[in-house]
Amino acid sequence: MTPLLSTHGLIAGYGDMRALHGIDLTVNSGETVALIGANGAGKSTLLRAIMGLLPVAPEMIRLDGQPVGGRAPHRMVREGLAIVPEGRRLFTGMSVEENLRVASEHAAKPVAEPWTLERVFALFPILREKARTPVENLSGGQQQMVSIGRGLLAQPRILLCDEISLGLAPKVVREIYAALPEITANGTALVLVEQDVGLAQRASHRLYCLLEGRVTLHGTSGEISRDAISAAYFGASHALD
Numbered sequence: 001m002t003p004l005l006s007t008h009g010l011i012a013g014y015g016d017m018r019a020l021h022g023i024d025l026t027v028n029s030g031e032t033v034a035l036i037g038a039n040g041a042g043k044s045t046l047l048r049a050i051m052g053l054l055p056v057a058p059e060m061i062r063l064d065g066q067p068v069g070g071r072a073p074h075r076m077v078r079e080g081l082a083i084v085p086e087g088r089r090l091f092t093g094m095s096v097e098e099n100l101r102v103a104s105e106h107a108a109k110p111v112a113e114p115w116t117l118e119r120v121f122a123l124f125p126i127l128r129e130k131a132r133t134p135v136e137n138l139s140g141g142q143q144q145m146v147s148i149g150r151g152l153l154a155q156p157r158i159l160l161c162d163e164i165s166l167g168l169a170p171k172v173v174r175e176i177y178a179a180l181p182e183i184t185a186n187g188t189a190l191v192l193v194e195q196d197v198g199l200a201q202r203a204s205h206r207l208y209c210l211l212e213g214r215v216t217l218h219g220t221s222g223e224i225s226r227d228a229i230s231a232a233y234f235g236a237s238h239a240l241d
Contacts, residue, residue, distance in 0.1 A: 002065040004029045004189055005050070005158055010060045010069075012049040019045040021213040027158060032180065032190040034204035034221065036197055038233055041210040043193040044086060047160045050191075051083045052076040080108045080157035084164055086193075088147040090135040097131040099146050103153035113186045120149035123179050141172030148176070158189045165196060177203055197229055211235055 003026040010023040020042050027033050035043045048054050050061055052073040061069035063079055071079070082103075090099050100117060121128040124145040130138060135146055144164055151159050165173040173196075180203060184190055194200040200207060201221045209217035209232040217224065217232035 001028070003027060003062075004064065005191075006062045006065075007046075007050070008060055008062065010046070010049060010056060012045060012054045012056050014045075014054070019213050020049065023210075023213075023215060025208060025215070025218075027189050027191055029157070029187045029189055030184050031206065032184055032192060032204045034192045034194055034200035034207045035210060036194060036200050036207060036229070037210035037216075040212075042213040043210055044162050045213070046210070047083060047162050047191065047193060050076075051081060051160060077154055077156075078108050080155070081160065082108075082151040082154040082156035082158075083160040084144075084147050084151045084162060086162040086166065088143045090143055090146055090150075092136045093134065095132050095134055096127055096138070096146055099135055100127075100149050100153055103150045107153065107155040108157070114155055115152040117153070120152060123152075123182055124149060139172075141168050141176070144168065144172075144176060148179075152183065152188075156188060158191065159183065160191045162193045163195065164192070165194065165199065173199070197226075209233065 005027040007023050007025045010020055011018065013019040023046060035046065037043055045054070049056050052071050052075065056069040058067040058069045068076070068079060091102065100120060126142055127145055127149060130142060135143060138146065148164065164176060177199065180190060192200065192204060201224070204221045207219065207221045207224060208215055209229060211233065216235060217228060
């Protein structure tokens with residue numbers, strides 16, 4: 001079966017500094033794939049490259065088997081990708097609802113069960129209560145919910161999530177992660193960058209560990225031992241089918 005998303009020997013970086021060194025990754029419809037690794041391992045760079053925010057060769061990234069690497073971000077959105085960036089990056093001076101509606105203006109072609117404002121409010125009920133509140137007046141967790149909702153309203157087939165638990169209280173993290181199965185239930189795939197290894201394992205179907213821009217571990221999340229993950233963080237390579 002052709003993966004929804006795949007990368008093939010993906011090389012990317014910033015100017016003369018190469019940050020990714022030949023990444024091979026696959027993501028299937030309805031699947032949650034976690035990316036773990038120490039700071040500077042290349043996890044966020046990988047999301048940026050997939051999203052079209054860094055120059056890469058066309059054949060290094062494929063959607064439905066077709067080369068799409070190097071396309072502009074707005075074209076990747078049209079192809080069905082969206083990103084929840086680290087730091088949330090909401091539009092201050094605008095309300096929750098206004099921030100959410102922005103995504104609808106640049107959405108991909110509607111999926112079978114498109115995301116609507118009502119569906120986002122059902123996923124995160126607090127946002128309905130805060131719909132007219134300026135986003136800068138929200139808590140960090142509520143802002144993260146807006147950022148995820150904005151991504152969903154772009155009607156993605158794949159939602160790239162960069163550190164969505166960063167800086168949040170454990171209770172809020174549990175609430176956000178409890179909503180993820182509802183996102184994937186209708187076939188949307190998730191790619192999660194996550195520093196909390198235990199959380200990443202519990203939330204994902206498959207897991208990749210990166211170190212210095214290379215994959216040092218990949219496999220089914222529930223079958224990978226903590227010892228293997230610890231070894232991968234420090235450079236010992238493992239692969240589990």
